[in-house]
Amino acid sequence: MIEVPAREESKRLHKNAADLKTLALELGLSQSTVSRALRAHPGIPATTRQRVVAAAEAAGYRPNARARSLAIGRAETIALSFPLERLQLPETNFVDVLAGISTAVTRRNYSLLLSPFQGDEAAVLRKLASSKSVDGVIITRPLVEDPRIGLLNQLRLPFVVHGRSEVKEAYSFVDTDNDNAFERLTGLLLDYGHRHIVAINGLAQFRYVAARAASFRRAFAARGLTPLPDAIEFVSMTEATGYETALRRLDDPQRPTAFICGSVFQARGVYRALGERGLKVGVDMSVVCHDDGVRGCSAADFVPPLTATATSIRSAGEQLALILIDLIEQNAPEPVHEILPFELVLRDSVALAQPQR
Amino acid sequence: MIEVPAREESKRLHKNAADLKTLALELGLSQSTVSRALRAHPGIPATTRQRVVAAAEAAGYRPNARARSLAIGRAETIALSFPLERLQLPETNFVDVLAGISTAVTRRNYSLLLSPFQGDEAAVLRKLASSKSVDGVIITRPLVEDPRIGLLNQLRLPFVVHGRSEVKEAYSFVDTDNDNAFERLTGLLLDYGHRHIVAINGLAQFRYVAARAASFRRAFAARGLTPLPDAIEFVSMTEATGYETALRRLDDPQRPTAFICGSVFQARGVYRALGERGLKVGVDMSVVCHDDGVRGCSAADFVPPLTATATSIRSAGEQLALILIDLIEQNAPEPVHEILPFELVLRDSVALAQPQR
DNA sequence: CTGAAAGCGCTAACAT
DNA sequence: ATGTTAGCGCTTTCAG
Numbered sequence: 052m053i054e055v056p057a058r059e060e061s062k063r064l065h066k067n068a069a070d071l072k073t074l075a076l077e078l079g080l081s082q083s084t085v086s087r088a089l090r091a092h093p094g095i096p097a098t099t100r101q102r103v104v105a106a107a108e109a110a111g112y113r114p115n116a117r118a119r120s121l122a123i124g125r126a127e128t129i130a131l132s133f134p135l136e137r138l139q140l141p142e143t144n145f146v147d148v149l150a151g152i153s154t155a156v157t158r159r160n161y162s163l164l165l166s167p168f169q170g171d172e173a174a175v176l177r178k179l180a181s182s183k184s185v186d187g188v189i190i191t192r193p194l195v196e197d198p199r200i201g202l203l204n205q206l207r208l209p210f211v212v213h214g215r216s217e218v219k220e221a222y223s224f225v226d227t228d229n230d231n232a233f234e235r236l237t238g239l240l241l242d243y244g245h246r247h248i249v250a251i252n253g254l255a256q257f258r259y260v261a262a263r264a265a266s267f268r269r270a271f272a273a274r275g276l277t278p279l280p281d282a283i284e285f286v287s288m289t290e291a292t293g294y295e296t297a298l299r300r301l302d303d304p305q306r307p308t309a310f311i312c313g314s315v316f317q318a319r320g321v322y323r324a325l326g327e328r329g330l331k332v333g334v335d336m337s338v339v340c341h342d343d344g345v346r347g348c349s350a351a352d353f354v355p356p357l358t359a360t361a362t363s364i365r366s367a368g369e370q371l372a373l374i375l376i377d378l379i380e381q382n383a384p385e386p387v388h389e390i391l392p393f394e395l396v397l398r399d400s401v402a403l404a405q406p407q408r
Numbered sequence: 409m410i411e412v413p414a415r416e417e418s419k420r421l422h423k424n425a426a427d428l429k430t431l432a433l434e435l436g437l438s439q440s441t442v443s444r445a446l447r448a449h450p451g452i453p454a455t456t457r458q459r460v461v462a463a464a465e466a467a468g469y470r471p472n473a474r475a476r477s478l479a480i481g482r483a484e485t486i487a488l489s490f491p492l493e494r495l496q497l498p499e500t501n502f503v504d505v506l507a508g509i510s511t512a513v514t515r516r517n518y519s520l521l522l523s524p525f526q527g528d529e530a531a532v533l534r535k536l537a538s539s540k541s542v543d544g545v546i547i548t549r550p551l552v553e554d555p556r557i558g559l560l561n562q563l564r565l566p567f568v569v570h571g572r573s574e575v576k577e578a579y580s581f582v583d584t585d586n587d588n589a590f591e592r593l594t595g596l597l598l599d600y601g602h603r604h605i606v607a608i609n610g611l612a613q614f615r616y617v618a619a620r621a622a623s624f625r626r627a628f629a630a631r632g633l634t635p636l637p638d639a640i641e642f643v644s645m646t647e648a649t650g651y652e653t654a655l656r657r658l659d660d661p662q663r664p665t666a667f668i669c670g671s672v673f674q675a676r677g678v679y680r681a682l683g684e685r686g687l688k689v690g691v692d693m694s695v696v697c698h699d700d701g702v703r704g705c706s707a708a709d710f711v712p713p714l715t716a717t718a719t720s721i722r723s724a725g726e727q728l729a730l731i732l733i734d735l736i737e738q739n740a741p742e743p744v745h746e747i748l749p750f751e752l753v754l755r756d757s758v759a760l761a762q763p764q765r
Numbered sequence: 766c767t768g769a770a771a772g773c774g775c776t777a778a779c780a781t
Numbered sequence: 782a783t784g785t786t787a788g789c790g791c792t793t794t795c796a797g
Contacts (some may be wrong), residue, residue, distance in 0.1 A: 070790060081768045086792060094766060113538035117478045118790035121773050126474060128521075135514075139722075140702020146503055150495040153524045157492075162541065164485075167510045181470035182561045183774095184519065201450040347498020365496075427774060438784045443776060451782065475774030478789045733784095 069110045069314060089114075128162040129375055130185040135167040137191075142289050142316040144345045144364050145171075145191075148213060151368020152189065153357055159376050180206040186379045187233055188215065189371050193224075195258045199400060206292060211375045213367065216258050223378060223387040225370045226259070227343070232360035232393045233263040236311050236339045237270035239358070241397070244404030245309040245337060249300050251317050255285045263313065293320025301328050308404050313339035315348045318357055332357075337401040341393075356398035362395055367391055426467040430602040434576060435463055438662055445469075461728050464729070469565020478493050480565055485519040486541040486732055489532060498644050499673040501593040501702045501721045502548075509546065516733050533719055537563040543736045546570065546728050550581075552615045557685050568732045568744075570724065573615050580728045581734060584700070589717040589750045590620040593696045594627035596715070596752070601761030602666040602694060605639060606657050612642045620625055620670065636662075645670060650677025658685050669697035670706045689714075694758040698750075713755035 076081045080103070080166040088095045088103035106112075120126040120269035131152060137145040156163045164185050166176040172190075179185055187209035191200055193216040200222045203210045233250070240248050250267045253260040263408065264283050271278045284300075286292040293312060300307055301324060314316040318340040322332060331335045331356050342350040350359035370389055377383040427724040428677040432439045436461070437721060445452045445460035445684050454650040463469075477483040494502040511601040513520045521542050529547075536542055549558050549754035550573040557579045560567045590607070607624045612619040615732065617655060621640050628635045641657075643649040650669060655662055658681060670676040687693045690712050700715035707716035727746055734740040 067662060071792095072790075082791080083769080083793075085766055087767090090792090096766070099766085111534065111538055113535060114792095115478075116539040116541040117483060118773090119472055119792075121472075121474045121478050121775090122790080122792040124773070135507070135510060138503060139703055146495060149522075150492070153492060153495060153522060157524060163522045165522055167514060178470060181468055182473040184473040216583060346496055392717065393785050428776095429774075439774090439775075440785080441783055444783090447776090453782070458782085472774050475789090477774075478791090479774080479776040481789070549780095 054374045064132040066275055069112050071112075074107060074112055074127060076111060077110075081240065083382070086114075109324050114372055115248055117209060125186050126162075126184060126380070127160070128185045129156060129372065129379070130164040130179055130188045132166045132168065132179070132190050134172070135169050135311060138167065144312075144314075144343045145362045147343070148191065148343050148368040150346075150372070151365035151370075152367075152385050154365075155369040155372035158378075159373065161372075162342075163372075172199065176202060177206065178209070180208040187211075187375045193258055194256050197258075200208065200336060204278045209375060209378045211371050211378065214257075214259055215262075215372055221386045223374055223383075225367050225389045225391065227362045227364070227367060228261045228393055229259045229341070231268040232341050233311070233363070234266035234270045234273075235393075235395050236341065236360055237267050238273070239401065240309045240311065240337060241270060241274055241276065241341060242311075243337065243401055244278070246404070247279065247295075247305070247307040248311060249307040249310045250278075250311045250338075251313060251321065251341070252253050252283050252285050253288050253313050259385055260313075267311070283352060286317075288316055290316045290320040293317030294324050294375060295320070297321040297324035298327070301325070309337035309339070309401075314340065315342050315350055315353075315357075315359075318350065318353065318359075319348070322353060323355075333350075333400045333402050333403075337404075342396075352399065353398075353400070355400055357400045358398045359396055360393040361396050362391055362393040416444075425446075426469050427472065428469075428731065431464060431467060434467075435460060436568070440564045443471075465694070469522070475525045476555065478664050482543050483519075483541060484517070484734070485521055485525040485542045486736070487521040487536055487545045488545050488635060489523045489525065489529060489536070489545050497622055501671075501700045502695075504702050504721045505548065506699070507703075508722035508727075509729045510725075511722075512726040512729035513733075516730065518729075520632075520696065520729075520734055523765050524557050525564070530558065533559060534563065537565040544568070544732045546732060550615055551613050552618055554615075560700075565733045566732060568728050568735065570728055571616055572619075578743045580731055580740075582724050582731060582746045584719045584721070584724060584747065585747050585750055586698070587619045589621040589623075589670070589698050589719075590629075591623035592750075592752050593698065593717055594624050596696060596758065597632070597666045597668065597694060598631055598633065600694065600758055603633070603761070604636065604664040606653075606664040606665045606669060607635075607640045607668040608670060609640050609642050610645050610679065617642065617670075624668070643674075645673055647673045647677040647680075650674030651681050652677070654678040654681035655684070658682070658687070666694035666696070668739075669695065670713075672697055672699050672702060672707055672710075672716075675707065675710065676714075677703070679710060690757045690759050692759075694761075695757060699753075708755065709756075710757070712757055714757045715755045716749070716753055717750040718753050719750040720750055744757040 071082050085103050088100045094171045120181055168268045179188055189211050191213040193212050195217050197216040200220055202219050212222055215226050216225050252263055277281050284296050285295055310321050312321055321338055325332055325336055332338050339358045342361045343364040350357035374387045428439050432442045442460050445457045492498050538544055544570050548570040550569050550571045552574050554573040555571055557577055559574050561577055569579055571583050572581050609620055616731055641653050643653055665677050678695055682689055682693055691694050696715045699718045700721040707714035731744045
């Protein structure tokens with residue numbers, strides 16, 4: 052019944068639980084010296100530093116994050132605020148942004164707090180700010196006039212927005228170059244001779260949707276043309292709405308010759324609708340889309356492969372986290388505005404427009 | 409240049425930054441009384457409590473989470489440890505578990521720390537434990553003999569496993585009733601007269617895969633039958649492998665008459681393979697699968713609708729979080745073992761077996 | 766180069 | 782019913 056081997060293990064266990072005080076005691080040094088040695092403060096000779104580091108490692112010592120953050124006034128943690136439904140809906144690029152954020156946060160030795168909300172996001176943001184549980188927050192999908200920006204500035208909680216808003220205040224953001232992407236897509240179709248183009252856009256409350264609508268029109272204007280008044284559809288970013296919208300427009304006596312889709316999901320719906328009407332993509336009908344590089348749904352894998360403006364929403368996520376952490380650590384005193392480039396990838400989904408009537 | 413209106417605002421801002429000391433001072437009470445009043449401790453009369461609560465609300469006061477957690481010895485935060493790739497791969501049920509966890513964590517007023525790892529999960533778990541940044545952790549996809557369970561027990565970090573392992577030690581888990589689900593699916597096919605059934609299972613290192621293999625054989629044994637030696641395929645849980653595996657088995661001279669799939673993703677691949685070989689599901693070939701209720705890929709939406717054992721992986725996520733929090737708060741001193749039920753939903757993907765040869 | 770001591774903001778014994 | 786006091790474990794002046 053004697054547990055000789057267990058004793059040494061329990062000893063090690065105890066060591067694992069060690070705090071700074073114990074460690075200092077064992078080393079015959081003061082807490083402050085040990086603390087400084089571990090943080091490689093100047094003025095600690097290499098020899099003692101090594102001794103301390105070795106002892107800490109042996110003891111499996113890590114500073115208590117709660118005590119440390121109380122002392123230094125930072126939690127080394129950021130939050131991602133998002134509507135819970137973005138984790139529940141099947142078709143969103145949210146998880147890909149999250150993957151990017153996770154990666155960067157980990158690389159910078161920060162932690163990521165997931166902060167979902169249902170209904171009142173402002174309340175959640177206020178709570179994050181006043182309880183000081185995080186050093187900063189990432190918010191997503193800004194509205195044309197987004198009240199969160201004013202709120203966060205007022206609360207003095209560092210933040211970065213995924214996307215842009217039209218508000219006057221200063222704020223940092225990371226955004227894809229949506230505007231120009233839609234202009235390129237539109238221009239491409241126009242240059243192939245298409246005139247009756249339908250743009251399947253997103254819901255009108257979001258700024259990026261407005262921006263895309265504007266750049267769609269800009270591409271026409273640049274060529275001395277004007278789109279039809281009902282050329283732009285403001286619908287949600289799903290396969291189902293892409294399908295429904297396309298079917299409706301195909302069955303219209305004024306059938307378009309080309310579609311621009313805001314997302315690969317919508318494009319998938321458009322392909323399905325075309326299939327059902329017996330129309331061949333890249334032959335009878337042209338389709339292009341914007342492709343955020345969402346995992347598992349690439350324009351390259353469409354049949355036929357889909358011409359698209361390609362970006363990486365995951366790297367947008369990485370940028371969001373990196374910029375926020377820089378902001379927190381004051382490496383970036385000014386608001387940061389980062390617009391990520393896209394690439395136009397030509398594939399087989401675009402045909403020359405048939406000579407009209 | 410005088411900022412009269414701004415002054416009042418800055419005053420309110422200042423109030424927002426209020427701490428317990430300031431609040432106590434304003435109220436003419438001691439910190440402890442204010443603290444107790446806010447936590448509705450017994451022995452604080454309703455009148456003062458109301459006064460304190462009102463003042464706190466007006467000031468936008470929230471206890472500093474870092475100070476509080478240092479004082480009470482709990483962070484009121486749990487972590488989810490997972491391989492980063494589960495956020496990057498297109499086909500996983502991970503996000504659905506996450507949605508469930510998020511929901512429950514929020515409901516219990518806890519926070520959720522996302523703790524991805526690449527490579528060495530043990531190191532991450534050690535860090536979580538020694539830095540005391542969270543009160544507990546959820547781990548997923550246990551191996552048959554999973555070393556994390558021993559580690560976490562040794563570290564004395566409360567944890568719950570999504571799934572089971574064969575290790576001897578005590579641990580809490582939430583798991584779907586995988587074993588019996590596969591037995592039911594197999595039994596169903598056997599009762600329809602099928603004898604040459606191929607089970608497309610997962611990768612062999614995971615316990616649930618072994619359990620499913622065993623219950624597949626159990627269903628045969630219960631009817632005095634034995635499956636063919638190569639009846640079970642151990643492959644990954646994706647559409648692509650479902651497709652490839654099905655094609656290979658279909659092109660074998662010994663073609664099976666039915667498939668059991670471990671996931672809807674695999675089943676989707678099987679459907680595609682059957683389509684390409686001109687076989688009609690529910691007529692020429694029978695297919696069943698286990699359906700975790702992943703968002704956007706339901707067995708009910710297959711064409712034809714797919715007979716499946718249905719569970720909700722999201723509610724598994726909820727249970728995981730609730731149990732862990734109970735464990736942390738000592739509401740559940742004993743390890744908790746929760747096996748979630750499933751439902752067998754009959755649809756149109758199963759036909760009576762053709763009389764053999 | 767190292768140690769002593771204060772304090773981050775809160776909670777909880779221990780008084781009264 | 783309320784106040785006083787002593788920490789929680791760390792960082793960081795301030796002394797030596």
